[in-house]
Amino acid sequence: MPCSRGSSRMSPELERLLWARWRRDQACPEDRAAADAEYGRQLALALQQAPRETGRDLLLAALDSQYLEFRRQRRSEMIAKVPGRA
Amino acid sequence: MTQGLAACLESPDADVGRGTTELVLTKFAETARAWSQEVTDLCCWQDDHLLDAPNADALERNRTAIRHLLRLGSLLGRVVEDGNFEDAPTRDMVAATMNTLRDMDRLWASSPMPAAEADAVLARVFPNVA
Numbered sequence: 001m002p003c004s005r006g007s008s009r010m011s012p013e014l015e016r017l018l019w020a021r022w023r024r025d026q027a028c029p030e031d032r033a034a035a036d037a038e039y040g041r042q043l044a045l046a047l048q049q050a051p052r053e054t055g056r057d058l059l060l061a062a063l064d065s066q067y068l069e070f071r072r073q074r075r076s077e078m079i080a081k082v083p084g085r086a
Numbered sequence: 087m088t089q090g091l092a093a094c095l096e097s098p099d100a101d102v103g104r105g106t107t108e109l110v111l112t113k114f115a116e117t118a119r120a121w122s123q124e125v126t127d128l129c130c131w132q133d134d135h136l137l138d139a140p141n142a143d144a145l146e147r148n149r150t151a152i153r154h155l156l157r158l159g160s161l162l163g164r165v166v167e168d169g170n171f172e173d174a175p176t177r178d179m180v181a182a183t184m185n186t187l188r189d190m191d192r193l194w195a196s197s198p199m200p201a202a203e204a205d206a207v208l209a210r211v212f213p214n215v216a
Contacts, residue, residue, distance in 0.1 A: 011212035025129045025186055029122035029179050036182030050211040058207055064193045065204035068137065075133045 013049075017042040017063070018070045115176045118162050122183040125155055129190070136194070145194070152191050159184045 010018075020042045024035035043059075050059060094105035128151055135144045163184060166177040199207075 011208075011214050013214065014208060014212040021189070024182070025190070026126065028126060029119045029183070030175075032122060032126075032182040032186065033175070033178035036185050040185075046211055054207060054210055059211060060189075060192065061196075061199045062204040062207035062211075064189075064196075065199045065201055066208060067193065068198070071133060072137045075137060 013042075013046065014066070017046055018067055021063075021067060022070065022074060111173060114165065115173055118166075118176050118180055121155065121158055121162060122179055125183050125186055125190075128152070128155070129186075132194070148194055152187060152194065156184075156187050156191060159187055 017039075020035070020039040024032065024039045027035040046059060047056060090109055091102065091106045094100040094102045128148070132148060136148060140148075159180065162180050165171060166173070166180045171177060198204075
């Protein structure tokens with residue numbers, strides 16, 4: 001399995017793609033263009049290796065589902081780092 | 087440092103058109119930056135209010151905010167896409183922020199793909215597991 005739902009481990013390529021999107025979304029205005037370009041590169045790489053029947057829209061829809069779980073994990077990690085909120 | 091039009095008109099040596107243009111475009115870049123920062127702030131708000139069992143009111147307020155920011159971005163985009171607009175960093179920032187908003191709109195506006203189906207799609211694209 002490619003993702004981190006349950007106990008399975010995430011593919012490194014998918015993890016890089018999710019991190020790139022997360023950094024783009026969290027970026028300050030000055031950093032957003034570079035972060036968006038990096039996310040675009042990672043997404044293009046994923047589409048290159050995707051089977052023909054997996055188009056951009058289908059991949060993005062699948063990524064959205066995984067991305068919400070990824071954001072929950074990032075948020076939990078950030079809360080755990082704040083003293084008194086763990 | 088920019089000069090207003092009135093100050094330029096009073097000065098025989100001033101470039102009237104340039105002074106006004108710099109003033110307006112400086113304000114425009116500040117406005118575009120504030121808009122992009124609102125998108126970042128919205129993302130943080132989503133993390134705090136929507137990731138775990140969000141209520142319907144919060145979801146609707148989020149969708150309203152996204153639509154509002156997309157409309158503003160569309161207006162900003164018309165300016166930066168003009169051939170005479172030379173502020174490349176602001177143009178790139180607006181384009182990247184619109185990409186962020188479009189992804190955000192799809193993420194929160196549509197019904198999510200069921201987890202099992204999403205995992206199957208991702209398994210075909212990312213077959214290698216560490």
